[in-house]
Amino acid sequence: MNKIFSPKANGFIFPNIFALTVIGITRYIFEKYFYSPGLLIFSEFIIVPFVMGIISAWFWRDFDPKNAKLAAWAFYNTVFVCILSTVFLGEGMICLVIVSPLLFTFIWTGELAGKRMFEKNNQTLNVSVFVMLFGIFVVDSLSVHHYENMVADTVVINAPPSEVWKYVVAYKASREKVITGCSE
Secondary structure (H helix, E strand, C coil): CCCCCCHHHHHHHHHHHHHHHHHHHHHHHHHHHCCCCCCCCHHHHHHHHHHHHHHHHHHCCCCCCCHHHHHHHHHHHHHHHHHHHHHHHCCCHHHHHHHHHHHHHHHHHHHHHHHHHHHHCCHHHHHHHHHHHHHHHHHHHHCCCCCCCCCCCCCCCCCCHHHHHHHHCCCHHHHCCCCCCCCC
Protein backbone atom coordinates (compact mmCIF):
# COMPACT_ATOMS: atom_id res chain seq x y z
CA MET A 1 0.00 0.00 0.00
CA ASN A 2 2.89 2.37 0.72
CA LYS A 3 4.16 1.91 -2.86
CA ILE A 4 0.78 2.92 -4.27
CA PHE A 5 0.72 6.14 -2.24
CA SER A 6 4.42 6.94 -2.40
CA PRO A 7 5.33 10.59 -2.95
CA LYS A 8 6.23 9.83 -6.57
CA ALA A 9 2.88 8.11 -7.23
CA ASN A 10 1.01 10.87 -5.37
CA GLY A 11 2.51 13.34 -7.86
CA PHE A 12 0.51 11.54 -10.54
CA ILE A 13 -2.62 10.53 -8.59
CA PHE A 14 -3.62 13.73 -6.80
CA PRO A 15 -3.13 16.23 -9.66
CA ASN A 16 -5.34 14.08 -11.89
CA ILE A 17 -7.99 13.76 -9.18
CA PHE A 18 -7.83 17.55 -8.77
CA ALA A 19 -8.22 18.15 -12.52
CA LEU A 20 -11.11 15.72 -12.95
CA THR A 21 -12.88 17.16 -9.91
CA VAL A 22 -12.50 20.80 -10.95
CA ILE A 23 -13.50 20.19 -14.57
CA GLY A 24 -16.35 17.89 -13.51
CA ILE A 25 -17.73 20.48 -11.08
CA THR A 26 -17.33 23.27 -13.64
CA ARG A 27 -19.08 21.20 -16.29
CA TYR A 28 -21.93 20.37 -13.89
CA ILE A 29 -22.38 24.03 -12.91
CA PHE A 30 -22.32 25.22 -16.53
CA GLU A 31 -24.84 22.60 -17.64
CA LYS A 32 -27.15 23.08 -14.67
CA TYR A 33 -27.11 26.84 -14.17
CA PHE A 34 -25.79 28.42 -17.37
CA TYR A 35 -27.29 25.93 -19.84
CA SER A 36 -24.03 25.65 -21.73
CA PRO A 37 -23.28 21.95 -22.13
CA GLY A 38 -19.87 21.11 -23.51
CA LEU A 39 -18.43 24.58 -22.97
CA LEU A 40 -14.82 24.50 -21.82
CA ILE A 41 -13.35 27.77 -20.70
CA PHE A 42 -9.88 29.19 -21.20
CA SER A 43 -8.78 28.65 -17.63
CA GLU A 44 -9.49 24.92 -17.83
CA PHE A 45 -6.75 24.63 -20.45
CA ILE A 46 -4.29 26.96 -18.73
CA ILE A 47 -4.82 27.22 -14.97
CA VAL A 48 -5.89 23.65 -14.19
CA PRO A 49 -2.85 22.05 -15.90
CA PHE A 50 -0.59 24.67 -14.31
CA VAL A 51 -1.96 23.86 -10.84
CA MET A 52 -1.63 20.15 -11.64
CA GLY A 53 2.08 20.79 -12.19
CA ILE A 54 2.36 22.70 -8.91
CA ILE A 55 0.61 19.89 -7.02
CA SER A 56 2.98 17.36 -8.60
CA ALA A 57 5.99 19.50 -7.66
CA TRP A 58 4.80 19.62 -4.05
CA PHE A 59 4.77 15.83 -3.83
CA TRP A 60 8.15 15.61 -5.58
CA ARG A 61 9.85 18.43 -3.65
CA ASP A 62 12.12 16.00 -1.74
CA PHE A 63 13.32 14.25 -4.93
CA ASP A 64 14.80 17.37 -6.59
CA PRO A 65 14.24 15.96 -10.08
CA LYS A 66 16.04 17.45 -13.05
CA ASN A 67 14.05 19.40 -15.64
CA ALA A 68 14.22 16.54 -18.18
CA LYS A 69 12.73 14.14 -15.65
CA LEU A 70 10.01 16.69 -14.86
CA ALA A 71 9.26 16.90 -18.59
CA ALA A 72 8.88 13.11 -18.76
CA TRP A 73 6.63 13.11 -15.71
CA ALA A 74 4.59 15.99 -17.21
CA PHE A 75 4.15 13.85 -20.32
CA TYR A 76 2.89 10.94 -18.16
CA ASN A 77 0.48 13.27 -16.35
CA THR A 78 -0.76 14.55 -19.71
CA VAL A 79 -1.42 11.00 -20.92
CA PHE A 80 -3.15 10.09 -17.65
CA VAL A 81 -5.40 13.15 -17.66
CA CYS A 82 -6.35 12.57 -21.31
CA ILE A 83 -7.28 8.94 -20.63
CA LEU A 84 -9.18 9.79 -17.45
CA SER A 85 -11.01 12.66 -19.18
CA THR A 86 -12.09 10.29 -21.92
CA VAL A 87 -13.32 7.66 -19.48
CA PHE A 88 -14.89 9.78 -16.73
CA LEU A 89 -15.81 13.06 -18.42
CA GLY A 90 -16.73 11.69 -21.84
CA GLU A 91 -14.31 13.95 -23.69
CA GLY A 92 -13.39 12.98 -27.23
CA MET A 93 -9.94 11.43 -27.50
CA ILE A 94 -9.19 13.26 -30.76
CA CYS A 95 -9.95 16.62 -29.14
CA LEU A 96 -7.72 15.72 -26.20
CA VAL A 97 -4.89 14.72 -28.53
CA ILE A 98 -5.24 18.10 -30.23
CA VAL A 99 -4.97 20.02 -26.93
CA SER A 100 -2.41 17.67 -25.36
CA PRO A 101 0.61 19.85 -26.32
CA LEU A 102 -1.06 22.74 -24.51
CA LEU A 103 -1.80 20.54 -21.50
CA PHE A 104 1.77 19.19 -21.48
CA THR A 105 3.28 22.67 -21.71
CA PHE A 106 1.29 24.05 -18.79
CA ILE A 107 1.69 20.95 -16.62
CA TRP A 108 5.46 21.12 -17.14
CA THR A 109 5.50 24.88 -16.56
CA GLY A 110 3.56 24.33 -13.34
CA GLU A 111 6.04 21.66 -12.26
CA LEU A 112 8.96 24.03 -12.90
CA ALA A 113 7.24 26.91 -11.09
CA GLY A 114 6.31 24.61 -8.21
CA LYS A 115 9.86 23.33 -7.98
CA ARG A 116 11.08 26.92 -7.56
CA MET A 117 8.26 27.81 -5.17
CA PHE A 118 8.96 24.89 -2.84
CA GLU A 119 12.76 25.32 -2.93
CA LYS A 120 12.46 28.67 -1.20
CA ASN A 121 9.75 27.46 1.20
CA ASN A 122 8.09 30.87 1.11
CA GLN A 123 4.55 30.23 2.35
CA THR A 124 3.40 33.79 1.62
CA LEU A 125 4.43 33.44 -2.02
CA ASN A 126 2.89 29.98 -2.30
CA VAL A 127 -0.46 31.09 -0.88
CA SER A 128 -0.55 34.24 -3.01
CA VAL A 129 0.11 32.23 -6.19
CA PHE A 130 -2.77 29.86 -5.42
CA VAL A 131 -5.11 32.74 -4.51
CA MET A 132 -4.22 34.55 -7.74
CA LEU A 133 -4.80 31.41 -9.86
CA PHE A 134 -8.08 30.69 -8.08
CA GLY A 135 -9.21 34.28 -8.63
CA ILE A 136 -8.41 34.14 -12.34
CA PHE A 137 -10.25 30.81 -12.63
CA VAL A 138 -13.37 32.16 -10.91
CA VAL A 139 -13.41 35.41 -12.91
CA ASP A 140 -12.93 33.50 -16.16
CA SER A 141 -15.65 31.03 -15.21
CA LEU A 142 -18.16 33.78 -14.48
CA SER A 143 -17.23 35.98 -17.45
CA VAL A 144 -19.36 36.08 -20.55
CA HIS A 145 -17.50 34.50 -23.45
CA HIS A 146 -18.32 35.60 -26.96
CA TYR A 147 -17.17 32.84 -29.23
CA GLU A 148 -17.46 34.56 -32.58
CA ASN A 149 -15.25 31.95 -34.18
CA MET A 150 -17.72 29.11 -33.72
CA VAL A 151 -18.59 27.44 -37.02
CA ALA A 152 -22.10 26.70 -38.24
CA ASP A 153 -23.23 25.47 -41.62
CA THR A 154 -26.48 26.36 -43.34
CA VAL A 155 -27.85 24.81 -46.49
CA VAL A 156 -30.53 26.68 -48.40
CA ILE A 157 -32.56 24.57 -50.80
CA ASN A 158 -34.75 26.47 -53.21
CA ALA A 159 -37.35 23.76 -53.65
CA PRO A 160 -40.60 22.80 -51.97
CA PRO A 161 -40.33 20.24 -49.11
CA SER A 162 -42.30 17.65 -51.13
CA GLU A 163 -39.55 17.63 -53.78
CA VAL A 164 -36.69 17.51 -51.28
CA TRP A 165 -38.27 14.96 -48.96
CA LYS A 166 -38.40 12.14 -51.52
CA TYR A 167 -34.61 12.31 -51.86
CA VAL A 168 -34.01 12.60 -48.11
CA VAL A 169 -36.03 9.51 -47.19
CA ALA A 170 -34.13 7.50 -49.78
CA TYR A 171 -31.16 7.39 -47.36
CA LYS A 172 -31.58 5.34 -44.18
CA ALA A 173 -29.37 7.60 -42.03
CA SER A 174 -31.38 10.68 -43.02
CA ARG A 175 -34.68 9.21 -41.83
CA GLU A 176 -33.49 9.39 -38.23
CA LYS A 177 -32.73 13.12 -38.35
CA VAL A 178 -35.27 15.88 -38.12
CA ILE A 179 -35.22 18.28 -41.02
CA THR A 180 -35.78 21.84 -40.07
CA GLY A 181 -35.78 25.04 -42.02
CA CYS A 182 -37.74 23.77 -45.05
CA SER A 183 -40.25 26.25 -46.33
CA GLU A 184 -42.49 26.27 -49.32
